[in-house]
Amino acid sequence: xxxxxxxxxxxxxxxxxxxxxxxxxxxxxxxxxxxxxxxxxxxxxxxxxxxxxxxxxxxxxxxxxxxxxxxxxxxxxxxxxxxxxxxxxxxxxxxxxxxxxxxxxxxxxxxxxxxxxxxxxxxxxxxxxxxxxxxxxxxxxxxxxxxxxxxxxxxxxxxxxxxxxxxxxxxxxxxxxxxxxxxxxxxxxxxxxxxxxxxxxxxxxxxxxxxxxxxxxxxxxxxxxxxxxxxxxxxxxxxxxxxxxxxxxxxxxxxx
Amino acid sequence: xxxxxxxxxxxxxxxxxxxxxxxxxxxxxxxxxxxxxxxxxxxxxxxxxxxxxxxxxxxxxxxxxx
Amino acid sequence: xxxxxxxxxxxxxxxxxxxxxxxxxxxxxxxxxxxxxxxxxxxxxxxxxxxxxxxxxxxxxxxxxxxxxxxxxxxxxxxxxxxxxxxxxxxxxxxxxxxxxxxxxxxxxxxxxxxxxxxxxxxxxxxxxxxxxxxxxxxxxxxxxxxxxxxxxxxxxxxxxxxxxxxxxxxxxxxxxxxxxxxxxxxxxxxxxxxxxxxxxxxxxxxxxxxxxxxxxxxxxxxxxxxxxxxxxxxxxxxxxxxxxxxxxxxxxxxxxxxxxxxxxxxxxxxxxxxxxxxxxxxxxxxxxxxxxxxxxxxx
Numbered sequence: 001x002x003x004x005x006x007x008x009x010x011x012x013x014x015x016x017x018x019x020x021x022x023x024x025x026x027x028x029x030x031x032x033x034x035x036x037x038x039x040x041x042x043x044x045x046x047x048x049x050x051x052x053x054x055x056x057x058x059x060x061x062x063x064x065x066x067x068x069x070x071x072x073x074x075x076x077x078x079x080x081x082x083x084x085x086x087x088x089x090x091x092x093x094x095x096x097x098x099x100x101x102x103x104x105x106x107x108x109x110x111x112x113x114x115x116x117x118x119x120x121x122x123x124x125x126x127x128x129x130x131x132x133x134x135x136x137x138x139x140x141x142x143x144x145x146x147x148x149x150x151x152x153x154x155x156x157x158x159x160x161x162x163x164x165x166x167x168x169x170x171x172x173x174x175x176x177x178x179x180x181x182x183x184x185x186x187x188x189x190x191x192x193x194x195x196x197x198x199x200x201x202x203x204x205x206x207x208x209x210x211x212x213x214x215x216x217x218x219x220x221x222x223x224x225x226x227x228x229x230x231x232x233x234x235x236x237x238x239x240x241x242x243x244x245x246x247x248x249x250x251x252x253x254x255x256x
Numbered sequence: 257x258x259x260x261x262x263x264x265x266x267x268x269x270x271x272x273x274x275x276x277x278x279x280x281x282x283x284x285x286x287x288x289x290x291x292x293x294x295x296x297x298x299x300x301x302x303x304x305x306x307x308x309x310x311x312x313x314x315x316x317x318x319x320x321x322x
Numbered sequence: 323x324x325x326x327x328x329x330x331x332x333x334x335x336x337x338x339x340x341x342x343x344x345x346x347x348x349x350x351x352x353x354x355x356x357x358x359x360x361x362x363x364x365x366x367x368x369x370x371x372x373x374x375x376x377x378x379x380x381x382x383x384x385x386x387x388x389x390x391x392x393x394x395x396x397x398x399x400x401x402x403x404x405x406x407x408x409x410x411x412x413x414x415x416x417x418x419x420x421x422x423x424x425x426x427x428x429x430x431x432x433x434x435x436x437x438x439x440x441x442x443x444x445x446x447x448x449x450x451x452x453x454x455x456x457x458x459x460x461x462x463x464x465x466x467x468x469x470x471x472x473x474x475x476x477x478x479x480x481x482x483x484x485x486x487x488x489x490x491x492x493x494x495x496x497x498x499x500x501x502x503x504x505x506x507x508x509x510x511x512x513x514x515x516x517x518x519x520x521x522x523x524x525x526x527x528x529x530x531x532x533x534x535x536x537x538x539x540x541x542x543x544x545x546x547x548x549x550x551x552x553x554x555x556x557x558x559x560x561x562x563x564x565x566x567x568x569x570x571x572x573x574x575x576x577x578x579x580x581x582x583x584x585x586x587x588x589x590x591x592x593x594x595x596x597x598x599x600x601x602x603x604x605x606x607x608x609x610x611x612x613x614x615x616x617x618x619x620x621x622x
Contacts, residue, residue: 006424010410017412019283023315026276030269030308037265087316100408104468107372107402108425109394144264252392256374 003114004121007105011122020088021126028130031081032137036145039070067146068221071154074138075161075217081134082165089123089169090185093176102256113248120173120244127165153219153226160216160229167210167236168193170243177251210236273308280311283319290318324383325350325476325506326371331380332530333366340366342530343380348523350475353502355517356510358527359620364510365405367527368480371508372402385475398426401469401505405480407461411454415446415464418453419471426472433471440467444497459490466497470505477501479509483516495520514612526619533619541615548608549581550588552595559600566594576603 015021043063096102106112135158142148168189175188193211200209212232218224284298293301298318302310326348333341340363348354358364369375371382376391383389384396409418416437423433441447444463449456453464462482469477479498483491491513498507499520511517517524517538524541526534534541554560557575564570564578567590571579580587588607595602 002427003425006421010421013417014410014412019279019315019319022279023276023312026272026279027308027312029272030276033265033269033272037262037269040262040265084312084316100404100406101410103374103404104402104407104409104422104465105425106374106394107397107400108422108468108472109397109427110425111394112392141264 003110004118007110007115007118008122011119012125015122015126024085024088024126024130025133027081027084028134029137031077032134033141035073035077035138036070036141038073039065040145042069067142067148067150070138070142070146071151071220072217074135074158075214078131078134078161079214081130082168085127085130085165086168086172086189087186089126089172090176090189091182092119092123092172094180094182094185097180097256100256106256112252116173116177116244116248116251120170120247123169123172124166127169128162131162131165151220152222156226156229157216157219160213160219160233163233163236163240164210164213167240167243170240170247174243174247174250177247177254207231208235210239276308276311277302280314284314287320289320291320293318323350324348325385326508327381327383328367328371329381329383331367331370331382332378333363333370333375334378339530341370344527344531345380346525346532346535348476348506348508350506351502352506352522353498353520354506354508355521355524356508356527357512357514357517357524357616358510359512362527363530364527365480368402368478368508368510371478372397372400398472399475401472401474401477403462403465403469403477403479403482405482405484407465407468409453409456409461409464409468412452414450414452415441415467416450418464419467422468422471428472436471436473437467440470443467443470443500445493459486462486462490462494463497466494470501474505477505477507477509479507481510481512483511483513491516514616518612526616528619534615538612542609542612549579549583550591550605550607551577551579552591552605553577553603555601555603559602562598563595563600566598567591 012021042065046063102115105115139148139154148154171189171192172185175185175192179185179188196209196211199205200212206212207228208231210232213229213236216224216229219226219229280302281299284295284302290298298314301318302314304310305313324347328347329345331341331344332339344367356364356367366375370377371384371389373389373391373394373396381388385399387396387399389396410421413421419437419440420433423437428436438447441449444467446460446463446467449460453461456464462485466479466482469479477498482494482498486494495516498509501507521538523537524535525532551573552560552563554563554576560572560576560578564572567580569580569583571581573579580591583591585607588605592605594600595605
């Protein structure tokens, strides 16, 4: 237990002092504010464009901005934030391989599986905090300007997207135990994501695919039901645990 | 649409952006070596790209990982 | 008691056999020099002892326990100083030692006491800066502090002195000597003067095997009787002496060398000198130096 806490503390101190944590937290705040702001600005932007659009023969009807406009933004922008997060997190093990900093730590008697778990835990913790900050801010603005109660399953919908991030982070851990540079880790993670994305085109598979969780917005206007996502949530959870177990097994035999 | 309507957005946005700018500038000024680019380049990028793009670029591409 | 035992250890990388049936033992409380050319397999051997590399065959025992690759139970007896120690640049030395101490499972008070002591020993107690501004020598010293933190029974240093200037080398060697009472030290090097300065026992690694091993005196005495030199004042004296004692080689006008002769022959020679009233500049036994032993073994 001591090793786990000590190394987790080291991870958190690292992300704080290297500026990774402040960057990600501030970005999550910015993204959180941006969602309702863009929604709020939509009619004004449309008015400005209206003139030029009319010339090209398009007529704008009155645009109604409500809580759904803002939540749509949330589901559109958060994946971008997730990409930034993944890029930043991709060096979690590979920078240590390249610098050789793990050698001393391991010869001090650090258990390899505890090393992986501490790293995964601190990355997941950071994701959890950042994601829910962003969600919380958007939620608060939506409450202030519009009415959250109009949309259904707000929390479950957000949880689905959160799970996608969780799964991708465990995938980073797995790829890091396999590869030696962070470009390879990114390529591997992207590759797996893309394969799942393609699999989701098969109608029968759709329900079970982790990438499907990113379209959980449809829950809000009740275009989809919780049961449509339940399978994918469970499978994503199971896959995340499998990713972590595999990364421990592989890392145990890894040559450093 | 008036400015006062946007104030609830603008104030926290400005605070977050200034904070990010401050952290980035401090990091640039307290480090001698960068993964790529030079101090002058990153100062310009950070300040010109004030809207959090500059700082993000620096922290992603220019910061030494240690 | 033996602290470290390697028996019949082999290791290949691809088709290249780096370590070939290597066996040696290191007794407790000794400074063991592990000598070899660059690329002789010193680092490979050390990494196998630490469980960072898998052996192809053979067993390694540390303090009586077998080393297993990947799992580092035996590492709690060991401290390791890599050839280029790498630390987390954003930490200060005492923060780094605290992390190491917590990983090995020392008590909080123990860590504070021990790290103060060690930072003082290696001369870093005034440094509160973060490690990323440290010079090579400072990192090497922090590396030693880190390796000694858990009071290891066995300290393994991989070329601790090769990148340092003479002063830095002396400091590191002094530190290694000073911990000898509590710790067995194994260190690899290709600098022979370092070996002569601090080692009790040595092993010379060549072509994946120990070409030479034993205590420093043993090895040197084994090569005794290399012969002796006599240097005269005049060539005439040398001529006269060469005529009265056989087996000489003329090295220069005034210098004779008697290869393969021992102490008895030398006293005999001195008797002849005295009888003939020949005066000499010097009579000198050729001692085996580590360097010519090294050259001899490697075959240059």
